[in-house]
Amino acid sequence: MDESTALVSARGLTKVYEGPPEHVAVGGIDFDVLRGEAFGFLGPNGAGKSTTMRMIGCVSPRSGGDLTILGHDAARERRAIKARLGSVPQDDTLDTELTVEENILIYGRYFGLPRAVIRERTDRLLEFARLTEKRTARVQDLSGGMRRRLTIARSLVNEPDLLLLDEPTTGLDPQARHLLWERLFRLKQDGVTLILTTHYMDEAEQLCDRIAVMDGGRIVAHGSPRELIERYVTREVLELRFPLDQHEQAAEKAHGIGERIEILPDRLLCYTGDGESALEETRRRGLDPITALVRRAGLEDVFLTLTGRTLVE
Amino acid sequence: MSLPAFHEFGYWWHRYRRTWRGTAVISIANPLLFVTALGFGLGRLVDERNSAYLHGGSYLAFIGPGLLAASAMQMGFIHGSGPVFQSARTGGNFRAAVTTPMEPSDIFTGHLLFTAFRATLDSAAILLVLLIFRAASPGALAGAVLTALAFATPISAYAVTADRPAKLSAVFRFVIMPLYMFSGTFFPAEQLPDPLRTLVWLSPLWHGTELCRGSGPILVHVLVLLALIVAGYLAGRRAYTGRLTA
Numbered sequence: 001m002d003e004s005t006a007l008v009s010a011r012g013l014t015k016v017y018e019g020p021p022e023h024v025a026v027g028g029i030d031f032d033v034l035r036g037e038a039f040g041f042l043g044p045n046g047a048g049k050s051t052t053m054r055m056i057g058c059v060s061p062r063s064g065g066d067l068t069i070l071g072h073d074a075a076r077e078r079r080a081i082k083a084r085l086g087s088v089p090q091d092d093t094l095d096t097e098l099t100v101e102e103n104i105l106i107y108g109r110y111f112g113l114p115r116a117v118i119r120e121r122t123d124r125l126l127e128f129a130r131l132t133e134k135r136t137a138r139v140q141d142l143s144g145g146m147r148r149r150l151t152i153a154r155s156l157v158n159e160p161d162l163l164l165l166d167e168p169t170t171g172l173d174p175q176a177r178h179l180l181w182e183r184l185f186r187l188k189q190d191g192v193t194l195i196l197t198t199h200y201m202d203e204a205e206q207l208c209d210r211i212a213v214m215d216g217g218r219i220v221a222h223g224s225p226r227e228l229i230e231r232y233v234t235r236e237v238l239e240l241r242f243p244l245d246q247h248e249q250a251a252e253k254a255h256g257i258g259e260r261i262e263i264l265p266d267r268l269l270c271y272t273g274d275g276e277s278a279l280e281e282t283r284r285r286g287l288d289p290i291t292a293l294v295r296r297a298g299l300e301d302v303f304l305t306l307t308g309r310t311l312v313e
Numbered sequence: 314m315s316l317p318a319f320h321e322f323g324y325w326w327h328r329y330r331r332t333w334r335g336t337a338v339i340s341i342a343n344p345l346l347f348v349t350a351l352g353f354g355l356g357r358l359v360d361e362r363n364s365a366y367l368h369g370g371s372y373l374a375f376i377g378p379g380l381l382a383a384s385a386m387q388m389g390f391i392h393g394s395g396p397v398f399q400s401a402r403t404g405g406n407f408r409a410a411v412t413t414p415m416e417p418s419d420i421f422t423g424h425l426l427f428t429a430f431r432a433t434l435d436s437a438a439i440l441l442v443l444l445i446f447r448a449a450s451p452g453a454l455a456g457a458v459l460t461a462l463a464f465a466t467p468i469s470a471y472a473v474t475a476d477r478p479a480k481l482s483a484v485f486r487f488v489i490m491p492l493y494m495f496s497g498t499f500f501p502a503e504q505l506p507d508p509l510r511t512l513v514w515l516s517p518l519w520h521g522t523e524l525c526r527g528s529g530p531i532l533v534h535v536l537v538l539l540a541l542i543v544a545g546y547l548a549g550r551r552a553y554t555g556r557l558t559a
Contacts, residue, residue: 017559059411059558079414093409098327106327109320110413158413 008033012065025051027217038194040208048217049197086160096140129153145176165196201299236275321423340435344384377448378525379498385457389464392428397472417553432461453525460521466545
């Protein structure tokens, strides 16, 4: 596949850590990321998302398979690829003793950009990250959300064709997350191709055009959020909570309501096309849940259906 | 030398501009305090006894180059241990640099360049004072820089793989300190009892000290230190690549 259609193309991509013990972090995955789209890897911790991102970012060599990024082979032309990537690692790698603008300057110099170019871009990047007032502040004085935004601003200093974001909002409070989402959405609108990993389904739903659901080093499903939900789960979900000692009993009684019942440690999920009718049926069977909630099915349910486990445990 | 290495040098230079006053105390003032206390204080006692081991020279002239070499070793350790360990950790500078067109070997080389720069600068400052008291010769600068790099390269190679800081303190306690004591810094190695005197030959610091004093087979001293630098550099390139791009 040529660069005009796929910016990243992986076939049988594998990563094995020799160990001991030997650990297959990524077990042969195929995917293509198209120009201008936001592509997400969704999965729990340890699914192989970050390892995949590190391979795309050319900071971890693959153990097998093919990986082509921006038309170059990831193993042979690392410098050429990295020059056109933006990278937001899971942990911020800012220098906390230097100022906001110094961090951007140092990073820009790593790309071989002239100081004048970096200085001119810094104005725009800080404005984008809403950090203009913090320009000369030391990074150690910034909040978690500000640091994350600075990391993103810094990753854009080389005006990348492809931006990699590994767990961009993990550890942020809701307000900081929403601000970050809004900024990322703007980038996407500006035509920057995004690849991100997340274990938050709302993040994946908000930001991603297409998603690869990962579990145990493999891609277990992929498609748009809408497609995944339509393919793997019902339209609605009825969530029922019972006193913990009656949980098992209630599960037995509820058997057969809706298309499928999923028993979680703290609640029952009843997959159905019509949540209200399912709730009526529950009451008709003499069940008296502490709480009952009808909601639309989401990616969390897709993941549960595919793997039998919840995403955030 | 690859150009990207200079970008890493630039990073350390940037940090140095912020902290140079503080670091000057450790790397320049401390050795000079030693020179003053030992050279002028203890030296008076030593010189009165007119020790044959000093071959007619003053104790200050003996200990000056010795402390220059020892402080160079310490610079090598200081630059090669803590900063490398910190930068290679999750969230450290090396982790940022490696996501750019920089490769692990550029990062390593750049940091070594900065270490060489700092060793030159700080050793020159100490040497300047020694020169005023005629306690060393200008050629000692090259010996000091070689000594610093002979320690910085292998220590960096080790520090980049270290999983906890205790391993680095162990290097200081069990390698740097004994070498400091028994490499002819404070007293001539010939004074040591026989088996120890032979062991001194194995000490890189002893070769550095002798080089700074301009005594003994100069070429051998230079070759020993260069061998350590080359071996440390090759090991370091592998270690940096292994740690930063696993």
